[in-house]
Amino acid sequence: MTSISLDRIVSIEAKKQELAEAMAAPDLSPDEFVRLSKEYAQVEPVAAAAREVRRLRAERESLVTMTRDADDELREIAAEELQLIETQLPEAERALAVQLLPKDAADERAAMLEVRAGTGGDEAALFAGDLLRMYQRFAEEQGWKFELISASASDVGGYKEAVASISGAGVFARLKFESGVHRVQRVPATESGGRIHTSAATVAVLPEAEDVDVQIDDKDLRIDVYRSSGPGGQSVNTTDSAVRITHIPSGLVVIQQDEKSQHKNKAKALKVLRTRLFELERERLANERAGARKSMVGSGDRSERIRTYNFPQGRVTDHRINLTLHKLDAILEGPGLAELVGALVAEDEAERLASLDDA
Numbered sequence: 001m002t003s004i005s006l007d008r009i010v011s012i013e014a015k016k017q018e019l020a021e022a023m024a025a026p027d028l029s030p031d032e033f034v035r036l037s038k039e040y041a042q043v044e045p046v047a048a049a050a051r052e053v054r055r056l057r058a059e060r061e062s063l064v065t066m067t068r069d070a071d072d073e074l075r076e077i078a079a080e081e082l083q084l085i086e087t088q089l090p091e092a093e094r095a096l097a098v099q100l101l102p103k104d105a106a107d108e109r110a111a112m113l114e115v116r117a118g119t120g121g122d123e124a125a126l127f128a129g130d131l132l133r134m135y136q137r138f139a140e141e142q143g144w145k146f147e148l149i150s151a152s153a154s155d156v157g158g159y160k161e162a163v164a165s166i167s168g169a170g171v172f173a174r175l176k177f178e179s180g181v182h183r184v185q186r187v188p189a190t191e192s193g194g195r196i197h198t199s200a201a202t203v204a205v206l207p208e209a210e211d212v213d214v215q216i217d218d219k220d221l222r223i224d225v226y227r228s229s230g231p232g233g234q235s236v237n238t239t240d241s242a243v244r245i246t247h248i249p250s251g252l253v254v255i256q257q258d259e260k261s262q263h264k265n266k267a268k269a270l271k272v273l274r275t276r277l278f279e280l281e282r283e284r285l286a287n288e289r290a291g292a293r294k295s296m297v298g299s300g301d302r303s304e305r306i307r308t309y310n311f312p313q314g315r316v317t318d319h320r321i322n323l324t325l326h327k328l329d330a331i332l333e334g335p336g337l338a339e340l341v342g343a344l345v346a347e348d349e350a351e352r353l354a355s356l357d358d359a
Contacts, residue, residue, distance in 0.1 A: 004096055006057075009050040016040070016047035049096040056089045098349050106207035106282070107173035112149075112275045113205055116161040118181065120199025122154060127184045127309075128201040129158030130332055135166070135178075137334025138341075144168030149268050150258050163272060165208065172207045177320075177344040179205045180306030187311070196312060200305075208271075209278030216274065222246040223266070228257040245269045252276055307340075316340070321347045 019040040023033060063085060066078035115132050117124040139146040144166050151162040166175065183200045191197065228242040242257035243265040254276070256269035308317045309328060316331050317324040323343050330336030 004050075004053065004093060004100070006054070009054050009096075012043070012050040013047050013054075016043050019043060046096070046099040049092070049099045052092045053089070053096050056085055056092050060085045060089060094353070097353055101349065101352050104173070104176075106176075108170055109172045110165060110167035110208040111172045111175050111205050112208050112272065113164045113166055113175070113178075114161070114203070115159065115163075116202045117154070117159065118200035118202050120184075120197065122156045122158075123184075123186075123188045123197055124199040124201055125154035125160055126156065126158035126188075127182075127199050128160070128162065130184075131182060131201055131203060132159060132162050132164070134332050134334055134337060135164070135175075138337045139166050139168070139171075139334075141335050141338070142168060142174070144171055148258075149272060150256055165271070167208075172205070174341055174345065175205045176207075177341070177348070178203050178306075183305055183308045185308065185310045185312070206275050206279045207282070209274040214274045214277045214281070216247070216270070216277070220248050222248060225262060241265055243269050245273055247273055247277065250277065250280065252280075318344065320344070 019036055022028075023036045023040060028036075060082065063078045063082040067075050067082060070078060113132075113135055115128050115135075117128040120127070136146045145168060147165045147167075149163040149165055152160040154160050181200050181202055183198060185196055185198050187194055188197050222245070224244040224246075225240050226242050226244070227240050241260055241262045242255070243262060244253065244255045245266070246253050252273060254269045254273045256265040256272070259265045259268065306318065306320055308319070309332070310317070311328065313326070314328045315324055315326045316328050318340055321343060323340070325331065325336070325339060327336050327339075331340065
């Protein structure tokens with residue numbers, strides 16, 4: 001692992017102190033205080049990790065001296081303590097290195113979750129519904145806000161497709177590795193012969209765009225208003241409230257009809273459109289920087305089968321990191337998903353740390 005110099009550690013701690021003093025200035029404006037507070041919140045965990053590394057290094061140096069110069073009894077005690085420090089220090093240095101990894105600028109953003117039934121007909125729609133509930137319950141466990149933006153229900157239950165907004169601290173950082181094809185193996189309720197069927201649903205997790213991220217020119221939009229159809233109740237169908245927005249330059253189309261108000265449907269459709277345009281720009285920039293998109297954990301390639309949910313065996317396997325957990329019920333209930341998400345985040349961190357060492 002790349003060694004972090006003492007000068008770097010000292011500069012991190014000095015930055016934290018500098019921000020703390022700036023925040024205590026008596027003539028600070030509210031806007032400046034908010035800006036400094038955000039910067040301090042980012043620096044504080046890095047400084048804490050740096051302080052722990054510095055403490056352990058100083059303690060190791062002291063103990064090494066004791067094992068060389070002290071009497072026999074103290075040397076024995078120092079040797080035992082040194083052994084413990086030698087175990088703790090690499091862990092602390094790794095934790096600091098992770099804190100210093102370049103951050104995805106979108107990590108702290110809210111996320112737009114899109115779940116769509118894939119191959120498998122009615123069973124795929126039911127599975128898409130299971131996934132949507134899993135993410136909703138996981139979001140609630142994390143203290144995040146989950147808002148259903150639009151949903152197209154299937155005739156037998158579940159969803160042909162659904163879009164939700166999830167907001168809270170570090171949402172995109174935690175959920176971005178969920179993008180891809182999710183496969184389910186189970187016996188459908190309608191299957192009289194007890195045969196196991198394989199179905200699939202696709203999940204896309206996109207960082208939500210803010211107004212300042214994507215400027216949409218009105219002349220680039222074609223907005224069609226029409227009468228809503230499908231589930232939603234008779235009152236929805238009495239007015240021309242459904243909205244279809246076409247972004248002419250990109251060809252993206254967003255349809256929103258869940259609200260009774262045309263104004264609300266338009267606002268939600270624009271929110272989805274802005275997020276999808278933001279993701280297109282992120283992908284374009286990433287491709288320019290990388291030359292070609294690398295195949296790696298969390299690439300978000302929707303054609304990639306990332307996970308299998310096997311009901312007969314009660315297991316879930318994430319194929320990117322070869323992790324199998326025999327706790328399917330807990331994962332689909334939401335709380336159990338935390339272990340999978342944590343493993344994917346840890347794997348991504350390990351790969352990025354390894355790439356730094358190879359550079």
